[in-house]
Amino acid sequence: MLSLDLFLRLNYLASIMLFLIGLHTMLTHANLIKKVMGMNIMETGIFLFLVSIGYAHGTLSPIIRQSGPEQGLIYTNPLLAAIVLTGIVIAVSTTAYALSIIIKLYEQCGTLDVDRLEKLRS
Amino acid sequence: MNATAEVYSLLPALIVLLPIIGAIAGYLVGLRWPTGRDLLCVFTVGITAALTFTFYPAISRGTVIVGSVQILVPLGVTFRLDSLGFLLTSLTAVIWFLATLYSLSYMKGEHGVNRYYAFLMVTFSGAVGTFMAGDLFSFFLFFELMSLPAAVLVIHEETAEAVQAALKYLFMTVAGSLMFFFSMVATFEMAGSVALGGRGLIAEASPVAFLTFAGFVIALGMKAGMVPLHMWLPDAHPVAPSPASALLSGIMIKTGAYGMLRVMYEVFGLEFLQATGWNTVVLVLSVVTILLGSSVAITQYDLKRRLAYSSIGQMGCILLGMGLMSERALTGDVFYFFADAVAKSCLFLCAGVILKTTGKRDIRQFAGLGQRLPVTMVCFAVAALTLMGIPPLNGFVSKWQLSVGAFDAGMPGYALALLASSMLNAVYYLPIVMTAFFDHPTPVEAAAVAAPPTGGGRGTRRWLPEASATMLVPMLVLALGCAVFALSPGNWPLRLSEAAARVLFSK
Amino acid sequence: MDHLAVLLTVIPLSGAFFVPMFGREGDRGYRVALGTVLLTTACAAALLVITGRGQAISYYVGNWAPPWGIEIRVDAFSAFLSFSFSLVYLAVIAYSARDVSHELNPAALRWYWSLMLLLLAGLLGVSSAADLFNLFVFTEIYSLAACGIISVRDRMDSLEAALKYLLLSAVAAGCILLGISLIYMVTGHLNYAHLATALPAAVATSPRTVLAAVALLATGFGLKSALFPLHMWLPDAHSSALSPASAVLSGIAVKAGIIALFRLFASVLSASPAVVRAMPTFLAVLAVGGMIFGALFAMTQTDLKRMLAYSTVVQVGYIYLAFSVLNPVALTGAILHIVNHALLKGMLFLSAGLIIHRTGKRRIADLQGIGREMPLTMIALTIGAMGMVGIPLTNGFVSKWHMVLGSLEAGQPLAAGVILLSSLFSALYYFPLVIAGWFGNPAAPAPARPEAPPSMLWPVLGLGAVSLILGIVPEPVVNVLGEAAKHLLGQ
Structure with missing residues (x-):
């Protein structure tokens, strides 16, 4: 029972770990690409968390069949899946946009290092 | 006695509005036609001054004039004119009119004249509004309307010195107005009303109430040049053009003292202050103000700076008078507003003539001015003697009443402070007069007297030897005012002062 | 409908x-x-x-x-x-x-x-x-x-x-x-x-x-x-954007977070007593920090737009502080200040934009005497500065009045004191600008460039006019907002 519990909670643990790893990467690394990678890791952690909330062990995917659901079976929460989908869309567009700015910055300054950029500006 | 009537309820609003309209119209006219602007300004201020006197019959019957305009949230603007308010309003209007008249030739050929007149008029509106305000909120509005545009008058010369002085003035004004704002809101919160004219709004002595009192003292004391909040005054008043200095020193700092009077007697109330003894704060500070202001004045050799420090000393006397809390002292106090306003504006106008015709500010170089500028120096001497409190002049009346009031209040020690004030006034004013009249002029001076620098027949210059009529007349009127409203029988300012003190004490 | x-x-x-x-x-x-x-x-x-x-x-x-x-x-x-x-x-x-x-x-x-x-x-x-x-x-x-x-x-x-x-x-x-x-x-x-x-x-x-x-x-x-x-991104972002964009970002976009938090707190989170206890204190402390440090930073700025950006940090602090006393009057002031600041800061950034557009100057020290060349722009700047300080007859005064009154009503004179102190600080960084703009002597003789074209000027002056109208006749707006504030606080 205990092991099952731990297994069930492992995804929560993992999502929090991912969130923190991503946040740490974003805040401490000077390289812009690494910052963007950190951002993605952080977001992945959140998505994992969201999906975990909606999922219960032994449930079906929320697809309604012609014949209707069998008795006694429950579905996972579709709302959270929808939210994660929206979140992924936002995350992808943010990433794409951040990368495009980074490319432009690199073209103009020839560096990806935040500290050097700061110096160049002032 | 305390009949309140809804008469002329729109007139105060008109009096406040007229100068603002005049300011805008004057500015626009002045872009094309300077003479027209001059006429318009003098005319507007004159009309406004005349309008204030239409209250006289009602006021002399003891009527209180109230009016209100419901446009400004949260409380609207209300006006309330009793004998105290009327005395100061009409005084302000008359002195403003004289100063505007004086400006006509003083400002001729200066830069930024258009701006000067516009802001002079806006400030005027604020000043009369302050004296007519019926509640603290309106008072605050007009106080700001007066104080902030006055910065433009201070900065007029646009020298680095003027900019510095104006910034200092602005910061302290803003700090003061924030203190006032805090106290006003706190009063509103405690009493539910900020209307003036009552017997006291705050009934309970609490820490917040004391904070409120302190806020008022700081805010209004700052404007009144009370030590230690006077730092802006000696910088700001001398750098302004002389007619503006006359108004700053003669009228505008009185608004601070006036506000203090209203706060002490109508927001906190006589009994409240007597019970708590908070008026000691004002008394102590006022004695320090008298002594420090007057002593520092002795060390100043720039005429306008000496006058500015003298203003601080006089404000000390005024603050002392209201802190004594006796009816006679208050009569003297209100009359002191009048006496000092007339004398101090006269002195600054004289300083303006001296500056304009000889370019001198240092009083050690005044030898021979008595011969070269006789009218000016005579006016100067009369006004200076008034402030010293020499008997036949009105300064004596007020100082006498104040001293007697100090004895009435059982605090004779404060009469000594008044005596010291007179003595110190003598120490710094008499040398100026003596130098001007009795010292031998340097050869250059003598030559200037013998041969007037600009052309023109000797005959005409005999009549107007020193300045144009528009400059001389205001000075003469003010000097005459110092002498006439003293012991003469028709002394209506004194009657009004008595009435004002009676109302504040006997309701 | x-x-x-x-x-x-x-x-x-x-x-x-x-x-x-x-x-x-x-x-x-x-x-x-x-x-x-x-x-x-x-x-x-x-x-x-x-x-x-x-x-x-x-x-x-x-x-x-x-x-x-x-x-x-x-x-x-x-x-x-x-x-x-x-x-x-x-x-x-x-x-x-x-x-x-x-x-x-x-x-x-x-x-x-x-x-x-x-x-x-x-x-x-x-x-x-x-x-x-x-x-x-x-x-x-x-x-x-x-x-x-x-x-x-x-x-x-x-x-x-x-x-x-x-x-x-x-x-x-x-x-x-x-x-x-x-x-x-x-x-x-x-x-x-x-x-x-x-x-x-x-x-x-x-x-x-x-x-x-x-x-x-x-x-x-x-x-x-x-x-x-958490403001460190703002000065860079708002000062390096195009001036009209800065006006929108500083005047409006910053407020979205505030609105969201107001709304969440009022309609959802007030159900939790722990949150009701903790959150206002938390916000008040940070708001006071923002007001003081923002003002100190604003005073030391040499760039006009950066100064305006730091002033935004201060104003955000105002709004949060007024919100944190949880009083309908103060909340009215806070909501009003969201709008007032949008109008004023929008106007200030646009007039800064006008100055930059016509003269290319953006250092505060270079603005000496700019009012002689561009009087109308300077009038807008002056109205904006006075509104920020909260001089009567500007809309800033109305919101300040409500915020201070509400703080006192809620028994928090300290909050009222901080709001007023911060107004004084605003005077310390806005008034030198105004004085220098009107009365300063330009270092170099000014190039004979006229005022900006009317098509750019009228939006700026229009914002100024709205600010003044809100300051002179705030009654209708205050009534609507008073109801809204009561509703938000569930009273």
Whole structure:
């Protein structure tokens, strides 16, 4: 029972770990690409968390069949899946946009290092 | 006695509005036609001054004039004119009119004249509004309307010195107005009303109430040049053009003292202050103000700076008078507003003539001015003697009443402070007069007297030897005012002062 | 009529879509954008009329009722904010026509219009969202659009500021999303109304989770609204953007986070006593920090736009502080200040833009005597400065009055003192600017350049006129907002 519990909670643990790893990467690394990678890791952690909330062990995917659901079976929460989908869309567009700015910055300054950029500006 | 009537309820609003309209119209006219602007300004201020006197019959019957305009949230603007308010309003209007008249030739050929007149008029509106305000909120509005545009008058010369002085003035004004704002809101919160004219709004002595009192003292004391909040005054008043200095020193700092009077007697109330003894704060500070202001004045050799420090000393006397809390002292106090306003504006106008015709500010170089500028120096001497409190002049009346009031209040020690004030006034004013009249002029001076620098027949210059009529007349009127409203029988300012003190004490 | 609630966001959203299609040549992009904003303003005005009578409009998107459908809810609070934001937008768009075509190449120009409209859509969406996820989506829309507007000016400092903003707002988005999911985990709802009923039970079973969620939400929205000490992105972002964009970002976009937090606190989180105890204190401390440090930084700035940006940090502190006393009068002041600051800061940034556009000067020390060359611009700047300090007859005074009165009413004279002290600080950095502008002597003889063209001037002066009108006759607005504030606090 205990092991099952731990297994069930492992995804929560993992999502929090991912969130923190991503946040740490974003805040401490000077390289812009690494910052963007950190951002993605952080977001992945959140998505994992969201999906975990909606999922219960032994449930079906929320697809309604012609014949209707069998008795006694429950579905996972579709709302959270929808939210994660929206979140992924936002995350992808943010990433794409951040990368495009980074490319432009690199073209103009020839560096990806935040500290050097700061110096160049002032 | 305390009949309140809804008469002329729109007139105060008109009096406040007229100068603002005049300011805008004057500015626009002045872009094309300077003479027209001059006429318009003098005319507007004159009309406004005349309008204030239409209250006289009602006021002399003891009527209180109230009016209100419901446009400004949260409380609207209300006006309330009793004998105290009327005395100061009409005084302000008359002195403003004289100063505007004086400006006509003083400002001729200066830069930024258009701006000067516009802001002079806006400030005027604020000043009369302050004296007519019926509640603290309106008072605050007009106080700001007066104080902030006055910065433009201070900065007029646009020298680095003027900019510095104006910034200092602005910061302290803003700090003061924030203190006032805090106290006003706190009063509103405690009493539910900020209307003036009552017997006291705050009934309970609490820490917040004391904070409120302190806020008022700081805010209004700052404007009144009370030590230690006077730092802006000696910088700001001398750098302004002389007619503006006359108004700053003669009228505008009185608004601070006036506000203090209203706060002490109508927001906190006589009994409240007597019970708590908070008026000691004002008394102590006022004695320090008298002594420090007057002593520092002795060390100043720039005429306008000496006058500015003298203003601080006089404000000390005024603050002392209201802190004594006796009816006679208050009569003297209100009359002191009048006496000092007339004398101090006269002195600054004289300083303006001296500056304009000889370019001198240092009083050690005044030898021979008595011969070269006789009218000016005579006016100067009369006004200076008034402030010293020499008997036949009105300064004596007020100082006498104040001293007697100090004895009435059982605090004779404060009469000594008044005596010291007179003595110190003598120490710094008499040398100026003596130098001007009795010292031998340097050869250059003598030559200037013998041969007037600009052309023109000797005959005409005999009549107007020193300045144009528009400059001389205001000075003469003010000097005459110092002498006439003293012991003469028709002394209506004194009657009004008595009435004002009676109302504040006997309701 | 209910469709108006959704049209409020749909109009600018579709405008943002159509501008790049139609606005390829000439000033057609400008015309489409202006038309869109006009329509939005009209829509907001209609909503204001409807909700001003005290009824709120709830709109179920696709006719799906909550808890499954998305609800959009417009009450007096959001209608008033939407209307005033659209009004500021109108001025900014009108101003942009000339200024921006100067700065951007034609290809980038239509994207500028599109992003501006997208930003508007996001902001209006935030103020009318009634469920957490919708709130999140609109927050992201406006954040991304804001970054885009900063980076559309293809220069190194703008790009860097945009990236900084983007990364930090991604952190904020992460916090917000995590907070939302925590709340969903314990309540099973996202809709505000349902949350409010479900939250007490959740607080009873898992109070720490709710508190953690609130902390995450406060961090996220605090970052988006430049709450001290999370303000470090703001000065770079707002000073390096185009001037009209700065006006919108500093005047309006920063407020979205505040609005979201107000709304969340008022309609959802007040169900949890622990949150009600902790959050106002937390916000008040940070707000005071922002007011003091923001003012100190503003005083030391040499660049005009950076100074204005730091002043925004201070003003955000004002709003949070007034909110934190939880008093209807103070909240009225806070909401009013959101609008007043939008008007004033918009005007200040636009007049800074005028100065930069005509003279190329942006250092404060170079502005000596600028009032002689550009008197009307300087008048706008002066009104803005006076409003920021809170001089009577400007709208800043009205909001200050309410904030101080409310703080005293709530028994917090300290908050009132801080608000007044901060006003004094504002005087310390705004008045030297005004004095130098009017009375300073220019170091070099001024080039004979006239005032900016009327098409750029009137939006600026229009904002100034609205500010003064709000300062002189605030009664109607204050009445509406007073009701809205009481409603928000559940009184």
